[in-house]
Amino acid sequence: MPQLNPEFFVSQLFWLAVFFTFLLVFLWRVSLPRIATVLEKRQNKIDENLSSAKELQEKAMDIEKKINDQINKAKLETDEKIKETINTLQEDVSSQLSLLDKDLEKKVSDAEKEILKSKDDQMKNINNEIANITKLTVGKITDIELSDNELNKVIQTHKGSFN
Amino acid sequence: MAAKDSPLKQFEIDPISNIELAGYNISFTNSSFSMLITVLAITLFLTLTVNTKSIIPSRMQLVSELMYNFIAQLLSDTVGDNGKKYFPFVFSIFMFVLIGNMVGMIPYQFTFTSHIIVTFALAAVVFIGVTILGFVNHGIKFFTFFYIPGVPFYMHPLLIPIEVISYLSRPISLSVRLFANMLAGHTLLKVFAGFVVSMPFFTGVFPLAFIVALTGLEILIAFLQAYVFAILTCLYINDAYHLH
Numbered sequence: 001m002p003q004l005n006p007e008f009f010v011s012q013l014f015w016l017a018v019f020f021t022f023l024l025v026f027l028w029r030v031s032l033p034r035i036a037t038v039l040e041k042r043q044n045k046i047d048e049n050l051s052s053a054k055e056l057q058e059k060a061m062d063i064e065k066k067i068n069d070q071i072n073k074a075k076l077e078t079d080e081k082i083k084e085t086i087n088t089l090q091e092d093v094s095s096q097l098s099l100l101d102k103d104l105e106k107k108v109s110d111a112e113k114e115i116l117k118s119k120d121d122q123m124k125n126i127n128n129e130i131a132n133i134t135k136l137t138v139g140k141i142t143d144i145e146l147s148d149n150e151l152n153k154v155i156q157t158h159k160g161s162f163n
Numbered sequence: 164m165a166a167k168d169s170p171l172k173q174f175e176i177d178p179i180s181n182i183e184l185a186g187y188n189i190s191f192t193n194s195s196f197s198m199l200i201t202v203l204a205i206t207l208f209l210t211l212t213v214n215t216k217s218i219i220p221s222r223m224q225l226v227s228e229l230m231y232n233f234i235a236q237l238l239s240d241t242v243g244d245n246g247k248k249y250f251p252f253v254f255s256i257f258m259f260v261l262i263g264n265m266v267g268m269i270p271y272q273f274t275f276t277s278h279i280i281v282t283f284a285l286a287a288v289v290f291i292g293v294t295i296l297g298f299v300n301h302g303i304k305f306f307t308f309f310y311i312p313g314v315p316f317y318m319h320p321l322l323i324p325i326e327v328i329s330y331l332s333r334p335i336s337l338s339v340r341l342f343a344n345m346l347a348g349h350t351l352l353k354v355f356a357g358f359v360v361s362m363p364f365f366t367g368v369f370p371l372a373f374i375v376a377l378t379g380l381e382i383l384i385a386f387l388q389a390y391v392f393a394i395l396t397c398l399y400i401n402d403a404y405h406l407h
Contacts, residue, residue, distance in 0.1 A: 001171055002176060005176075007176075008190070011188055023255050024251060027254060031206065032254065035228060035231045
């Protein structure tokens with residue numbers, strides 16, 4: 001078994017010592033600190049990002065709260081304004097309506113007066129027309145020329161029976 | 164044993180260049196070459212894949228970080244905060260054994276972890292280091308490590324020698340475990356490789372298929388043995404801090 005041949009024991013031990021010592025010192029002084037630095041740097045970066053993310057989250061929550069508050073405030077204000085507007089509009093409408101009512105009443109009474117007046121006028125005209133027609137008719141039928149006074153007298157006498 | 168086709172031939176050491184220092188033969192051999200490749204692979208990989216400026220790691224950098232975190236986690240789970248000081252040592256041991264085993268899986272490459280002298284030297288470093296650590300931490304009280312509290316007094320004459328023997332056999336069990344696993348695995352692969360050649364007609368396909376499966380298993384064992392070596396080192400360091 002070559003493992004038990006002592007011929008190369010010293011050589012193996014010597015080179016093992018050389019290479020293992022080199023490996024140990026190199027890893028200890030160069031490689032491992034480099035990896036440790038990288039890992040530490042990454043951990044720091046992660047921590048930093050996490051803390052800034054937390055901060056941003058808090059800020060976002062604050063902003064959200066502010067926005068909600070403002071929305072609520074704006075809603076209340078709007079409601080109030082809508083109510084106010086409705087009230088003023090209602091007042092306006094009712095005053096306008098009452099004005100319109102008065103106006104209409106006045107116009108109706110004026111119209112009534114005018115109607116009465118025109119009725120009277122018409123009645124007068126009808127009387128005249130009756131007199132004229134009667135005069136013409138009597139003239140045509142009887143050749144009697146009636147004077148206006150006579151005619152009026154007759155009409156006045158029989159006026160009751162016209163109505 | 165050193166016949167031409169012996170499955171153990173792969174463990175023979177061949178000098179690449181003969182060097183002598185103070186009367187000792189310290190030739191640069193195929194074993195030394197494997198160690199050189201292992202050390203170069205580890206140092207280059209861990210240095211070149213890690214870019215200290217990038218926050219997001221590349222895939223290769225992720226592998227380096229994975230190894231780092233794996234051993235860091237292992238050490239903190241077994242030893243706790245005291246273990247941080249020994250991280251470079253445990254990491255070096257783990258990487259050296261792991262990559263040494265893996266380099267051995269490359270065909271025609273020498274497996275230096277299959278040599279008892281190498282594994283024993285590594286285990287001895289751990290054993291001596293941990294023993295010194297125990298004395299530094301606890302002084303003479305370190306010997307109470309062999310005294311098991313809560314046992315009837317008449318049992319101590321039996322238990323204390325057992326404890327001492329089990330403590331002293333730590334480097335042996337640690338080194339033989341790794342050495343024997345590597346030796347057995349590579350021998351088995353070589354034996355089946357011999358079957359592939361010597362079996363008639365196409366029947367050599369069966370041992371070949373077996374070799375493919377065994378290679379997968381060997382890679383698993385390569386990792387597992389490195390892990391066992393590292394975790395036992397951690398446990399021994401822990402014992403040096405907490406006697407019971």
